[in-house]
Amino acid sequence: MTPDVSSDSALVSAWQDAAAALDLTVPSPGELHHGVGGRTVSGPVTRPEGHVAWLRVESAPKPAGRLWEGNRLAEEILPARIPRPRLLAAHTWGTGPVFQALVFSRVDAAPVSSTPDLRGPLTVDSTWWTALRRTLRALHHVKAPQQRRSHTPGYIERIPTYLPEVVEAGVDLTVRTWATAHADLHWANLTHNPLVLMDWEGWGAAPAGYDAAVLHAYALPVPDTAARVRAAFADVLDTEDGRLAELIICAEIIQAAPRDDLHARLAPYARAHARHLLCT
CATH class of the missing domain: 3.30.200.20 (Phosphorylase Kinase; domain 1)
Structure with missing residues (x-):
């Protein structure tokens, strides 16, 4: 059987x-x-x-x-x-x-959050943020295996299904830059000091800025931490590539909302943030 x-x-x-x-x-x-x-x-x-x-x-x-x-x-x-x-x-x-x-x-350090999203204030120091940036820079210099990408062209084309506002805003959904990424960088996959990145099954080439965009999107319920993420990764998020990466993860959250409570919680934040991105 x-x-x-x-x-x-x-x-x-x-x-x-x-x-x-x-x-x-x-x-x-x-x-x-x-x-x-x-x-x-x-x-x-x-x-x-x-x-x-x-x-x-x-x-x-x-x-x-x-x-x-x-x-x-x-x-x-x-x-x-x-x-x-x-x-x-x-x-x-x-x-x-x-x-x-x-x-x-075995990793002895505790995860930053018991769930992928943040449910309360983040308590890490500046050395943790420095280590995270250093780690992601090192990862970006790794050449991902050919054809190992986080998103298919078909998924990118379906973003208007979940965020129809991108059509009215005339957003170009072409991914111009792919960079090696963890590709599932939410708060349950990061540990407190020492910093460890967990769960590497989905890593590969992703739209530039995608790791920072995921981290930011899953912090949206905690505005102070979301602002800290934006400050730490302003060099990638405050670009056209970064904006597209943010719209991609917002669309993913909205798509997943009917399937589980986690994304149902996050979906209103993702919709509001996507509208903010499209108005700026």
Whole structure:
């Protein structure tokens, strides 16, 4: 019988199978975290040599695609100076669906937010912002694998479906500059000191300024932090490329709003911000 990849129980069972196959010890009781969309399950484990690590298991219809390959490629290509969990081991099994188990070095620093959006004031110092800018600059100098892009031309063309105001404003939706980006740089994927960038499955070439635009959009419910993001990344956001990147993430949030509470919360802010961008 083919497992139901949408079932939490199937993924939990796969996570336990992966731990056994990789000779990992599971703490008792195991604390498992379910990813957004029900596609991943992860939790702490101990490796045979006694080191604590993090086991993540994901499912997919077939073993291919940008998200499936992202973490492996990040380990192969990204320089060590970019702070991130390191990939220690991998295990793939199954046919329709397939499962991939990835073992990462454990990150002890706490995430900035328990949710991708900010629900309260941000408490980090100036060195954290400096480290984030330095990290993103280093990432921009990495050459992303060919055809590994955050958005398809078709998606860019559909932006007026979610932001019809761009047509009236005569916005050119041509992405003129692509730059290597994390491409999912929300607040749950960043840690407090030390700064670590989590979850590299979607990285690749993105519209210039996209990382800063995502960070800003997910901070909109907290105006002081949103203003801090704009100040930190004014050199990329206050440009035509940056404005387009902001409109893209606003459209994404609005598109996702009917599917989950997170984006439903953010959608009114995204609509208001998009109108502001189109009036300035």
